[in-house]
Amino acid sequence: MRRWICASVDLDPVSAYLIRRGRAPAPAGSADPVYTDCLERFLELFAALSIPATFFSLGAPLAAACNAAGLIQAVRAGHEVGNHSNSHPNDLRLLDDGALRAEIDLAEQAIVTQVGTRPVGFRAPGWNLDRRVLVHLAQRGYLYDSSLVPLPIKPSLALWKRLLGPRLPWPMLAGQLRWPRGPTAPYRLDLERPWRPGRGALWEVPCGAAGLWPLPLNLSLHHLLGDGLAGILERLAPLTAQPLVLVMHGLDLAEDELLHALALGKAGLDAPLGLRRTRVRRFLEVLGRGRSWCSLRDLAVQRGAVGLVESPRGR
Numbered sequence: 001m002r003r004w005i006c007a008s009v010d011l012d013p014v015s016a017y018l019i020r021r022g023r024a025p026a027p028a029g030s031a032d033p034v035y036t037d038c039l040e041r042f043l044e045l046f047a048a049l050s051i052p053a054t055f056f057s058l059g060a061p062l063a064a065a066c067n068a069a070g071l072i073q074a075v076r077a078g079h080e081v082g083n084h085s086n087s088h089p090n091d092l093r094l095l096d097d098g099a100l101r102a103e104i105d106l107a108e109q110a111i112v113t114q115v116g117t118r119p120v121g122f123r124a125p126g127w128n129l130d131r132r133v134l135v136h137l138a139q140r141g142y143l144y145d146s147s148l149v150p151l152p153i154k155p156s157l158a159l160w161k162r163l164l165g166p167r168l169p170w171p172m173l174a175g176q177l178r179w180p181r182g183p184t185a186p187y188r189l190d191l192e193r194p195w196r197p198g199r200g201a202l203w204e205v206p207c208g209a210a211g212l213w214p215l216p217l218n219l220s221l222h223h224l225l226g227d228g229l230a231g232i233l234e235r236l237a238p239l240t241a242q243p244l245v246l247v248m249h250g251l252d253l254a255e256d257e258l259l260h261a262l263a264l265g266k267a268g269l270d271a272p273l274g275l276r277r278t279r280v281r282r283f284l285e286v287l288g289r290g291r292s293w294c295s296l297r298d299l300a301v302q303r304g305a306v307g308l309v310e311s312p313r314g315r
């Protein structure tokens with residue numbers, strides 16, 4: 001049986017990091033290095049490794065043509081562009097109905113008009129998912145969501161908090177704490193109980209799941225764990241036949257000067273760009289061994305096409 005792997009890159013703009021730290025955002029309509037330089041570096045890397053990837057884009061930065069240009073190039077190269085909300089509110093779950101829907105719809109409109117492709121997938125900012133989001137995505141005809149983190153989330157959040165301390169921006173992940181752990185392979189959603197398979201048209205492509213590993217397949221976390229612990233994950237990955245969904249961020253390939261100016265204090269991002277580029281490449285090469293790459297959209301499509309709908313389980 002063929003084994004699959006997906007690379008996803010969340011294009012959180014520089015302004016999202018500034019706002020999260022109480023600093024003034026860049027002026028609206030200005031070039032954002034995540035959508036220009038960082039995206040270009042990811043495109044070079046994916047071209048070298050023949051990886052069709054999924055970029056989750058915000059809507060607001062696309063008002064600047066220079067920010068949209070990289071995504072137009074990405075679509076031409078065969079990559080997918082998904083919806084990551086309009087302005088990246090980490091408190092998405094706390095917004096009222098109108099504001100919540102606007103976050104999804106404005107981003108979709110921006111991607112359609114500025115990039116020329118209609119997104120069929122969504123990833124919630126900060127993984128802070130809400131049932132209303134899933135209902136709205138289903139009504140809008142989306143194919144999949146990729147925001148659920150099917151981990152033993154409560155114990156792992158405690159570990160995250162220990163590792164990241166005050167840098168973990170609450171209410172990031174908070175939307176998931178109310179739900180039990182779901183499947184780690186793609187499944188059709190039960191909108192009333194998103195942690196279990198149902199019969200709806202909307203798929204969940206669980207985010208960063210490896211099946212055997214208690215933490216997300218997130219490059220930032222990979223950096224944080226260091227090469228030794230990350231090496232354990234790399235040895236475990238071949239043991240699971242389930243698809244791997246890797247999570248990266250545009251800022252992973254940012255210029256040293258930009259990261260220094262942002263002073264994020266994130267482990268791994270203090271390494272020079274050359275070393276980070278090597279690490280990203282290794283992350284992709286090692287986890288991709290013996291697997292075929294596809295976009296999240298294509299993973300959801302092929303799961304639907306071959307009818308791999310898991311039967312509902314009692315939970």
Ligand SMILES: [Zn+2]
Pocket residue numbers: 010011012084088124125126
């Ligand atoms: Zn994000």
